[in-house]
Amino acid sequence: MGKTKNTSIKESKVDRIFIGAVYVFLVLVLIAVLYPLIYIVSASFSSASAVTSGRVWLFPVEPTLLGYTTVFKNPQILQGFSNSLFYTVVGTFISVTITIMLAYPLSRKTFYGRKLIMILLVFTMIFDGGLIPLYLVVKNLNLIDTIWALLLPSALAVFQVIIARTFFQSTIPDELVEASEMDGCSDIGFIFKVVLPLAKPIIAVLVLMYAVMKWNMYFDALIYLKSDTLYPLQLILRSILILNTDPSANIEDILKMQGLKELMKYSLIVISSLPVLVLYPFVQKHFVKGMLIGSVKG
């Protein structure tokens, strides 16, 4: 007995050093993640000259809102913002609806063909036709350069269907289904009266997952859209932030505003991330929940 006690005291010293190292490591990770985020926010509130001459380190230098007012004066950005809002709201609605329409029947043990449909779903996760054939399908459906090109092809996400199905399987007991059948309740009636009220948590997960996906999406817009009045925010951001082209400004303005432009980029990054950031507390909670449901049975 005495001996084990001794060793445990001796080991706890080793353990204390180890746990100390763990904390140091985590603090370093924290700094590495947090510093870039703080820097962006600080830069967005600093003056143009402070940003371009590299005088911003941690806190805003010569604080000003000029970066933000410049962003809000740009009609393209405002248009992109409202387009994205539309795509996100309508797209999320379509996606959540069809996801539940597919996931709920798949959760019923008496549903014939559920195995086959599951195989069809999972197979798309490991093999796909590739970019060009999908593009041609969208083109043949005459969806190119319409809002539908952003709403329909990406509407159904397999991972989300699986999450929702798992949720229904584990929360809606078979007895409930049987009891409602005895009462002569139809399946659709059962869905509206029982399933959907019970499914609020999973609907929240689905809404947030799809909404973030759709707000951040740019590739579909890049390949399917041609008219810039339809462009979502991400595509506008790409032309301003990455390609450095802003058709609304002429060359003289560009020369004059070079510094302002750098500043505006930081403000633009903050503003365009704002909708997701505002939702972040909810998003985090529900995303974690979704990931956990999804990982129970993939």
Added chain:
Amino acid sequence: MKAEVVNQQGIKNVGIEKEIVTKSSKWKKIRKHWQLYFLVVIPLIFLITFKYVPMAGILIAFKDYSVVKGIFGSEWAGMKYFQSFFESPNFSLLLKNTLGLSIYGLIVGFICPIVLALALNEVQNGRFKKFVQTVTYAPYFISTVIMVSIIILFLSPNAGIVNNILGLIGIEPINFLGNPSYFKSIYVWSDVWQNTGYATIIYLAALAGVDTQLYEAAKVDGANRFQKIMNVDLPGIFPIIIVLLILNVGSIMSMGFEKIYLLQNPLNTNSSEVISTYVYKVGLLGANFSFASAVGLFNSIVNFILIFTANKISKRFSSSSLW
């Protein structure tokens, strides 16, 4: 009643009769629950139209696709486009870049979340743990466009923060994105910054499920914390590690088109051009549909073989697999 009568007539008949009975009751059940089948129709149309029809559209990789004649009217081209891809000077470069980038990313991006999750799991202070989680999950929600913009701004040779910091210790500004040799590291480590926190979620859940008796047993054996991690925690999450590894192997060929494409510039294409960006440029920008489909199909097939092999290997050496 009927089943009872049949019962007396011998086993063979019973089997057949039963089958008939269940079949007719199957249709009865389907008819009774027609609303469920009706619900599934619309989502299935989506699935078939945007996932399975494109798979059939792969045909154009074997044809001389012309817009006028359509997929089925176009002439057969055999393996012509595959051959010209394999023989093109781009082939080895594309393959090298694709594999180099994804294997580098796979190894680094796979180990980091495990290390972070194990470290977080050691923290007893609930508030600190929660804070670290909240902060490290956040970058996951940043869009690809924004992420790339941040990379470009930070690495800019004129007053980018990274060069400013390097300037403090007397290093001349470096044009990171203009130098092909930095590209892979920029891509991989910015991914680590963005995704590591979020990827810990699954591991942390698995760690929470490790049998506490094992910790007790380890304590009795006099194991220190590090030994507990190596001998209890890691084996405990091993099945999850394997499943995620297979999934990651499966995405080796299809990684991050969006990000790579946005990070590309004429100076770094030598190490940044991968198969997916090439397909986009040749196929959609160059309107060379058949050739690009062939390249895309090659990509999908390699992917499929990789995930299949990974699954088989893990099935043989451990009990965990995807199917």
